[in-house]
Amino acid sequence: MSAVLAADGLQKNFGAVTAAAGVNLAFERESIVSLIGANGAGKTTFLNMVTGYLKPDRGSIRFEGRELTGLSPREITALGICRSFQIPQLFQSLSVRENLLVAEGIAHAERIEEATDAVLGRFGLGAYAAQAAGLLPEGVRKLLDVAMALVAKPKVLLLDEPTSGVAADEKFGIMDLVMGAVRGEGITVLFVEHDMDIVSRYASRVVAFYDGRVIADGEPRAVLGADEVRRYVIGENTHAAH
């Protein structure tokens, strides 16, 4: 098995709420996987457990054979797993450039300034370089959030709703930039997404969550067309995609 990331029997309860009820998942190197599901289905909880923000009640998560449960977010980042956030986690009072300088500095980049300029170019953030992160439009905040996650050259990139809150006509632009930065770098990408157009366009595999369980897992067309997924995730009366 060449699974780079594998979860076994993950269990997580918050009082009466079951966020994970025996989740088993394995991800191949360099695959692009989308995690879908209604709010509260357990997608973000899964990401939070992988990155060490939450500890599962039971079960294990292995990255390249190494056990992740019990490690802190910092240790997991050092191993090569980075993430972006549903609500972009930026340094509000620092400029876009400074945000990236911080990330590069932490990642011990050799030439921090040059590396930062390269990232600004790759993500089209050059125009905003001097602006305070707290004053940016949402799409740019999302891009910066992802750009910072990529600075450490992770092996696994987790994106939590990368296009949520972004204007409809900007979503594809953002995903194109992100996927462009990821392509050819050997990175495994997991992204949580609610927009099925984005899902079908960029994912090679889709995992559907409901009530803490995985109810479907496979090729996008198959999963998005499955009965259970239509009932619990997408909605029964989906109009045709345009």
Next chain:
Amino acid sequence: MSNLAGVVFDGVVYSSWLFLMAAGLTLIYGVMRILNIAHGSLYALGAYTAATLAGAWLAAGQAAVGTYAMLAVAALLVGLVMGPLLERGLLKWMYGKDEIVLLLITYAAFLVLEDVIKLLWGVESKMIAEPYALPGNFQIGTLAYPVYNLILIAVAIFTGLALAWALYRTQRGKLLLAVIHDREISAAMGINVDRVYLVTFTVGSMLAALGGALTAPAIAVSPGIGVEVIVLSFAVVVVGGLGSLGGAALGALMVGIVRSFAVRYWPEAELFTIYFVMAIVLIVRPKGLFSAPEARKI
């Protein structure tokens, strides 16, 4: 044995006084998320006003027993005047700012009020011993204690119960608890958060002033009495958990009793023990004894 009883009694007396101060402070923080340093000034204002009113009462030839009423009136007066003045006049314009900034604002108010007190009352001490001396003493073993201390304990217990009843059993109280829990949702539900803030701050101010008024007969009321009080009240509130009335009571009891033992057996360490207790509690329970759970951020 009577020695031990004496030390414990002293501790309970001190705890009662601490509780009155801490209750108002913790209520204000719980509802408004403001750690009110000006609480010390309100305490001092309560003491000075009590001394003035009781002094005038006696000077007018009235019966000494009426001075107790004067203490209560002083507390009410200071609370009803200073509470709205500070809340509407200053704090209202600062809501939404960072907690530390609000702390600094109340610190600034405290500095201003310290000098206002000096301007109004001068720098000599004021004494009003009648309420303290009137009821006489009682015995614990071989030691004599003022009956006044029993009054203090009784007031503290009564106040605590009254506050608890008001918070947990009345409609208005439940609205306050809702605001403590979540300001935004409360406002969205139609609770007049503005009015809740005003009421809370006024009640808190009254409690501080009551603490001062009740202390006035036992001390020489002079500039600066509010300074020490603030830090002590903070220690108690933080120990008990910010925003918890029960925590304030328990914290007051812990600090009061420990301090009493220190005073009796190791006087040099009196101040030390109080803050030591606070440090220990925070180490074990970083948010205080009774603290609210927090929702996740991401």
Next chain:
Amino acid sequence: MTADRTEVGLAIVSLVLLAAAAFAPQWLVFLLALALAKGVVVLGLVLLMRTGLVSFGQGLYFGLGAYAAALLAHWGQIGDAALMIVAGTLGAAALAAILGLLLARYREIFFAMLSLAFSMILYGLLVKSSALGSTDGFNLHAKSFAGLALSGGVERRVFFATSVVLAFLVAWLVHRFFSSHWGRLSAAIRDNELRVEYLGASVYRVVYINYVAAGALAGMGGAFAALAVGHVDPETAYWTTSGEFVFVAILGGTGNVLAPFLSAAIFEALRTVANQYAPNVWQMSLGLAMLAIIMFLPGGLWTLVRRRGRPA
């Protein structure tokens, strides 16, 4: 390597103060020495504030630094100012290294109150200690500097000159730090600790190191103050002293390492005037000034000095 504006400013101010050490009247030297001492403490506070923490207990290290310097003379019979400064700085740094292990876990109000608690613990110990002069404190008299014996009114000037050099040396170091990765990282922690951890850096480590640095600076300032005044007392550790440092920090703002010294000088000047003419409204003036700064000039007086506004 060309020096930036701040470095030039530091150099100029140092030269001016050194000239003052040599030629200014005694009362001015005293005022400036005290302002400098407090400026160093506030420099440490500003360091912490950049990291997002407000300490209400720098009086702990200020008092410790002052007493360490004084005790060296009192008990150790050592009258050398250089050793006193070292003792004050290292003593404070040592305590900060221990307490920092605990305090670096706290934030916001709890950090403020816990730091206040520890300073009050020292205050309590000092006040109750008759061996240390209790509330009166005791005097110290330094007779030499780094082995060089001094006498006849020159000592204070020499000590002041030394503190000028040392103070601006550390200020320069802190300035270099602000413009480096560590400075940006500290500011990042202030803005979003969670993200810093997720990027792979240890927030605790940065906070701890900044805390120890701030403690050391406060200790150094304490030693300077003790030498300038010739007397130490428990008031140095009282919470109102810590409050004063916070006030001076807010007055100046956190924008530049020169700001703490500027606002400390203004503060001491105003205090001298107020004590002379209107001692009963000094606190009120402080309070009103603080409110005014918070409401109208939240970045402190330094925002008036800066030409262009920029996110800090």
